[in-house]
Amino acid sequence: MEISNSNKIKEIFIEVLKLEIDEYTETLSYLEYDPWDSITHMKIVAKIEQAFDVEFEMRDIIAMESVAKVKEIVANHINGSN
Amino acid sequence: MVSMNMQTIGLGIDLIEYESFDGMQDDARFLKKVFTIEEVSYCRTKSDPLPYLAARFATKEAVIKALGQLDENIFYSQIEILKRENGSIKVILKEHPHFVVKVSLSHGKRSAIATALATRA
Numbered sequence: 001m002e003i004s005n006s007n008k009i010k011e012i013f014i015e016v017l018k019l020e021i022d023e024y025t026e027t028l029s030y031l032e033y034d035p036w037d038s039i040t041h042m043k044i045v046a047k048i049e050q051a052f053d054v055e056f057e058m059r060d061i062i063a064m065e066s067v068a069k070v071k072e073i074v075a076n077h078i079n080g081s082n
Numbered sequence: 083m084v085s086m087n088m089q090t091i092g093l094g095i096d097l098i099e100y101e102s103f104d105g106m107q108d109d110a111r112f113l114k115k116v117f118t119i120e121e122v123s124y125c126r127t128k129s130d131p132l133p134y135l136a137a138r139f140a141t142k143e144a145v146i147k148a149l150g151q152l153d154e155n156i157f158y159s160q161i162e163i164l165k166r167e168n169g170s171i172k173v174i175l176k177e178h179p180h181f182v183v184k185v186s187l188s189h190g191k192r193s194a195i196a197t198a199l200a201t202r203a
Contacts, residue, residue: 037102038096038139038143039106039139040102042112042115042116043106043109043112046109046112046115049111049115058155058157058160061157062155062157
């Protein structure tokens with residue numbers, strides 16, 4: 001993933017989850033980080049869709065369990081795999 | 083005594099604090115992904131739509147949890163929460179006709195809570 005796209009995702013996570021910079025990692029996980037709940041998950045999804053002009057299917061939204069997985073799914077959409 | 087086969091019943095509960103929903107009532111993309119047109123229209127008839135949207139989100143979460151116990155995956159937009167004329171809540175599962183869900187929800191000053199009971203039709 002290009003650095004600019006990676007930074008867009010980072011900014012969205014930091015904004016929605018109100019993270020400190022050093023709290024943002026590839027391994028940050030929906031299941032292990034309490035503030036990443038169902039509402040903030042949908043906020044993140046909506047903001048990423050808007051930022052990248054994409055629309056995710058239900059299976060993708062459910063699969064976005066970590067920052068790394070989110071980046072992988074976004075990259076697949078940008079590259080036309082979905 | 084009523085006999086129930088627990089393997090055919092799913093139970094879900096969810097609590098939403100309005101504060102966590104702040105700002106989302108004006109986010110068109112978020113609303114479209116989570117709510118139906120009818121739900122948004124209803125909530126916008128209220129002077130402050132936020133508690134009503136939050137309550138519906140909590141209800142959908144409760145439904146998702148209840149159906150999850152029956153190994154059924156469903157998404158927010160596939161669940162429609164409507165109010166009957168008598169004030170009771172009706173749940174419509176457009177793409178999951180083999181399930182029946184009953185819900186109950188309550189509003190407070192700062193939060194809403196919902197429960198859902200799901201069974202196979």
